Amino acid sequence: GPVRIRPPAAIPARTFALLALLAGGWARCGDPLTPATPAPPLGEWRLSWSDEFDGPAGSLPDASRWTFDVGGGGWGNNQLEYDTDRPENASLDGAGNLAITARAEAWGGRAYTSARVLTRGLFAQSRGRFEARIQLPVGRGIWPAFWLLGSDFGSSGWPACGEIDV
Numbered sequence: 001g002p003v004r005i006r007p008p009a010a011i012p013a014r015t016f017a018l019l020a021l022l023a024g025g026w027a028r029c030g031d032p033l034t035p036a037t038p039a040p041p042l043g044e045w046r047l048s049w050s051d052e053f054d055g056p057a058g059s060l061p062d063a064s065r066w067t068f069d070v071g072g073g074g075w076g077n078n079q080l081e082y083d084t085d086r087p088e089n090a091s092l093d094g095a096g097n098l099a100i101t102a103r104a105e106a107w108g109g110r111a112y113t114s115a116r117v118l119t120r121g122l123f124a125q126s127r128g129r130f131e132a133r134i135q136l137p138v139g140r141g142i143w144p145a146f147w148l149l150g151s152d153f154g155s156s157g158w159p160a161c162g163e164i165d166v
Contacts, residue, residue, distance in 0.1 A: 049123055057094030058087055061117060069116035072108040076158075079143065082108035083116045090115035102142065124151035130166070 051065050068090070069075075072082030081102060083089070090100045102114040136144040150161030 045129070048125065048128065053092050053096050053098045055092045055094070057092060059092050060085070060087055061090065061092065061098055065119065065122055066117045067120060067122060069118060072110045075116075080110060081112035081114040082110035084113050085115070086113075089113050090117055120151075120153065132166070
């Protein structure tokens, strides 16, 4: 379903600071849980970014909002799939949903294909509320995930950039 990202609303400052810390990826192993900048004044929610995945069935997600990690090196945890940027692995369903599909097929030296979609280089936000409607599959051997990494991932690497697993 749609992904919506909203900046802060009227929530207690203590809670906001923690949300700001987490959303910004400021947390580093062993660092104190304090944000780099003070929280903005509390106010009404204002939508700052969203994607309703509107478009014809079989089309790729909007390239101005999403990009792909392509490869099959295991991504640091020995994943068995090769992640592609093909519509067979990530495409709109024509009803406002993005379908990411794992397939049993040989590709790039791997026995399976899937997709990793991300906003790296296209959208980043240091604080606020990150919200998504996701239907995750259940089964042995699958590892669906939705997470946030610090926007300095390219220069700092992981885990120094911070990570939030949703």
